[in-house]
Amino acid sequence: MTLQKHPYAGDGNHTASYYAASANPAPERPELIGDHQIDVCIIGAGYSGLSTGLHLAEKGYKVAIIEGARIGWGASGRNGGQIVNGLNASLQTIKKRYGQDTATFVAGIVQEGSKIIRERVNTYSIKCDLKDKNIFTGLTSAHMSELEERMNLWAGYGIKNQEMLDKDQVKKHVNSDVYAGGLIDHSGGHMHPLNLALGEAAAFEKNGGLIYEMSPVIDVDHAAARPVVRTSKGTMTCKTLVLCGNAYLGHVVPTLTSRVMPVSTQVMATEPLGEARAHDLMPTDTCVEDIRYILDYYRLSGDKRVLFGGGTVYGGADPSDIKAKLQRNMNKVFPQLKGVKIDYAWSGNFALSFSRVPQMGRIGNNTYFAHGYSGHGVTGSHTFGRILSEAIDGDLTRFDVFAKVPWLSFPGGRMFRVPYSMMGSWWYGLRDKFSI
Numbered sequence: 480m481t482l483q484k485h486p487y488a489g490d491g492n493h494t495a496s497y498y499a500a501s502a503n504p505a506p507e508r509p510e511l512i513g514d515h516q517i518d519v520c521i522i523g524a525g526y527s528g529l530s531t532g533l534h535l536a537e538k539g540y541k542v543a544i545i546e547g548a549r550i551g552w553g554a555s556g557r558n559g560g561q562i563v564n565g566l567n568a569s570l571q572t573i574k575k576r577y578g579q580d581t582a583t584f585v586a587g588i589v590q591e592g593s594k595i596i597r598e599r600v601n602t603y604s605i606k607c608d609l610k611d612k613n614i615f616t617g618l619t620s621a622h623m624s625e626l627e628e629r630m631n632l633w634a635g636y637g638i639k640n641q642e643m644l645d646k647d648q649v650k651k652h653v654n655s656d657v658y659a660g661g662l663i664d665h666s667g668g669h670m671h672p673l674n675l676a677l678g679e680a681a682a683f684e685k686n687g688g689l690i691y692e693m694s695p696v697i698d699v700d701h702a703a704a705r706p707v708v709r710t711s712k713g714t715m716t717c718k719t720l721v722l723c724g725n726a727y728l729g730h731v732v733p734t735l736t737s738r739v740m741p742v743s744t745q746v747m748a749t750e751p752l753g754e755a756r757a758h759d760l761m762p763t764d765t766c767v768e769d770i771r772y773i774l775d776y777y778r779l780s781g782d783k784r785v786l787f788g789g790g791t792v793y794g795g796a797d798p799s800d801i802k803a804k805l806q807r808n809m810n811k812v813f814p815q816l817k818g819v820k821i822d823y824a825w826s827g828n829f830a831l832s833f834s835r836v837p838q839m840g841r842i843g844n845n846t847y848f849a850h851g852y853s854g855h856g857v858t859g860s861h862t863f864g865r866i867l868s869e870a871i872d873g874d875l876t877r878f879d880v881f882a883k884v885p886w887l888s889f890p891g892g893r894m895f896r897v898p899y900s901m902m903g904s905w906w907y908g909l910r911d912k913f914s915i
Contacts, residue, residue, distance in 0.1 A: 488727075491548035491693045496557055496825040497748035497780065498673040503606060505550070505677045511691040511713040517543045519871060520708055520715045522696055522731075523723035525555035526856065527849050529679040530595070530864020531721055531871075536686035538872055543715060544688065545708060547695035551676030553727045554856060557827030559746055559776045559788045561766045562596060562668040563613055565589045567835035567853035570632055576834070577884055584880050586636035590666050592858025595865060596675065597668075603685070605678030608781035612765040613667030616649060616658045622770055626662040640665045652763045655812050661767075669766035669778045672857065696724075696731050701846040719871050722848035723864075725856070726830035734842055738886055739830040739851045745801045746788035747809075747824035748780065749816065757783035760813055775808050785809070785816065801826060829854050833888060839863055839881040847871065851886075 493499035519535055521528045524546035532542045546552070566573070566585065574582035600609050617623045623643075630641045641664045644652070649661040680690060698709040699720070706720035722732060726741040752760070757779050761767075766778035777787040787809045801824040810817050832838055832851030837859050839849045847870065849863040863881075870878035 488548040488552060488695070491552065491695075493549055493552060493556060493673070494825050494827070495823065496673075496746070497784065497786065497823040498556055498560075498671060500823065501671070501674075501780075501782070503674050503677055505680070508546075508550070508690045508692040511545055511694040511710050511715060513712075514714045514716070515543070516716045517541055517689070518717065519543070519719045519721065520545065520706070520717035521721040521723055522699070522708060522728070523553075523725065524550045524676075524680060524690060524692070525553050525723060525725060526676065526679075526860035527725060527864050527867075528721070528723035529555075529676060529683060530861045531723065531849075531867045532688050532864075533599070533679055533683045533686065534865050534868035535871060536683055536688040538868070540871075542683075542688045543717075544683070544690045545694050545696060545710065545715060546690065546692050547727070549692055550680045550690065551673045554725065554827050554829045555676045555860070556673035557746065557825060558672050558829075558857060559744075559766075559768075560669050560672045560778065560786065560857075561613055561768065561776060562593045562670065562857055563768065563855060564593055564664060564667055564858060565855065566837065566859060567855050569629070570636065573836065581880065581884065583636065584877075586633070586638065588862055588877075589858075590638065591865070592861040593666055593668065595861040596670070596858070599679055599682065599861075600670075600675070603678060603682040605675060605682070607671040607674040607678060609668060609670040610764055610766075611668045612663060612665055612763070613669065614644070614649065614652055614661045614663050614765050614767045616653065616661040616767055616769045618657060618769060618771070619659060623660050625770060626660070630662055652761065652765050653767055653812075654760050654762070654815075657812055658769075663765070667766070671781065699732055699846075701732065701842050704845075706845055718845065720846040721867060721871070722842075722846065723850070725850045725852070726828040728850070732842070732848075735848060735850065737888060738838060739832050741828040742791050742831045742854075743826045743828050744788060744854070745790050745805055745824065745826045746786060747802055747805045747821050749785045749787075750820040750822050752783050752785065752819075754783060757785075760785065760815070775812060777809070777812070784822070785813070785819075787812075829856060832886065834886065836884060837863060837881070838884075838886050839866065839878060841870075841882065 518541040644661040694710045700707040768776035775789040838851045852859040
C-alpha cells in the first residue's frame with residue numbers, strides 16, 4: 480500500500496500515543512481506488528461516522544466509510560476516554576437560548592450516548608477496558624454550589640443518578656487534597672477510546688459495511704443529484720452523503736469550514752504504577768474531571784497508568800512541550816507522583832462551536848453533517864450517529880430539532896476566531912484562579 484502525504488495527517492498512521500501503542504490488532508483497510516457506487520457514503524471513520532454507519536448497516540443499508548488516515552486517527556482515538564454525559568452547554572443555557580421544549584428534548588438524550596456505547600461493547604464483545612462512573616470535582620465553594628445546581632437541574636428533568644460528594648467522600652475516590660468535593664455520575668464511565676473505535680469498525684464490517692482507509696477526500700460534489708466524493712485515486716457516488724470529518728474536515732466542504740474551530744487538547748500517560756500504587760491514588764477506578772474553564776481530566780488505564788489530560792490551544796496547534804505543560808498540573812493533584820516517568824504524551828483536535836452546542840444539519844437534499852461537540856464528543860457523537868441514521872431512514876423527528884437550532888458564527892469570522900477565543904479563555908482562567 481502506498482502511503483500518501485496529506486496536510487492534516489502526515490502519512491496517515493496514528494500519532495505516537497499510549498492508545499496506539501496498546502491498540503487491539505486490526506487489519507489495514509484498502510484505499511479507495513477506481514469508481515464506485517453505494518447507498519450511503521460517510522466521510523470520517525471516527526465515532527460519528529462509525530456510529531452512523533453501524534446503525535445504518537444494522538438496518539440493511541449498503542454503507543461505505545472513507546477515512547483519510549486510519550480508523551480513529553483523530554479525536555476518537557486520542558481523547559481522554561471519559562464517558563461524560565451532557566453537552567458542553569448546560570441545560571440551563573440551552574433553555575435560555577432556545578426555549579424549554581429544546582431543553583427538555585436535550586435532557587432526554589444526554590445519557591443516550593453512554594447507553595449506546597455500553598450496548599455496542601456488550602453486543603459485539605468489544606475489548607476496551609470499559610469501567611463505570613465518572614466524577615466532576617470542585618476546588619472551591621463556588622464550584623460546589625455550581626455542582627449542586629447542576630444535580631438539581633438534571634433531577635428536575637428526571638435524571639437522578641447523580642449525587643454530591645463532600646471533601647471526605649471525594650477523597651475515597653481520589654487521593655488528593657486539592658478538592659472541596661464533587662459530584663458522581665453513576666451512569667458515566669471510561670474506556671480505551673481507540674479500541675472502542677476499532678471494535679465498532681469491526682462490527683460495522685460484520686454487518687456488511689465497507690471501510691476505505693488512507694483515502695483523503697480532495698473534493699465533494701454535494702450539489703449533484705447523487706453526491707460524489709473524490710479522492711486522489713478514486714470516486715464514490717452515493718444516494719446519501721454524510722460528513723463526519725469534524726475538526727479534520729478542513730476546507731473540503733467550504734460551507735462548513737467557518738462553523739467550527741479546531742482546538743487541541745493534550746494527554747499524557749505515566750509508566751505503569753502497579754496495582755497497589757494505582758489503587759492508592761484512585762481507589763474506585765473512576766474517571767475525574769474538574770469543572771474549571773480550563774480543566775484537568777484523568778483516569779487509570781487498564782494497565783494501571785495515570786492518563787492525565789488538560790489544556791487547550793485554539794486553532795489546533797500542538798504545544799512545544801506537552802509533558803512539561805501537563806506534569807505541573809498532575810503534580811498539583813497528585814504530589815505523590817513527582818518524578819514519575821512519563822511514557823507517552825500527545826495532542827489532538829476537537830471541533831469547537833461558538834455556542835458550545837453540537838451542530839447537525841443537511842446541505843441540499845442528500846448531504847447530512849454533524850460536528851462541533853466542543854469537547855463532549857465521546858457520548859455526543861454516538862447519539863448524533865443514531866439520530867443521523869434515523870433521518871436517513873426516513874424518521875426526521877429528532878434530526879429536525881437539532882437542525883433547526885440556529886448556529887452562531889465566531890465574532891470576527893475565521894480571521895479573528897482564535898484571538899477572540901484566547902481572550903475569553905484568559906478571562907475565564909482568571910475567574911477560576913481567583914474564584915470570581
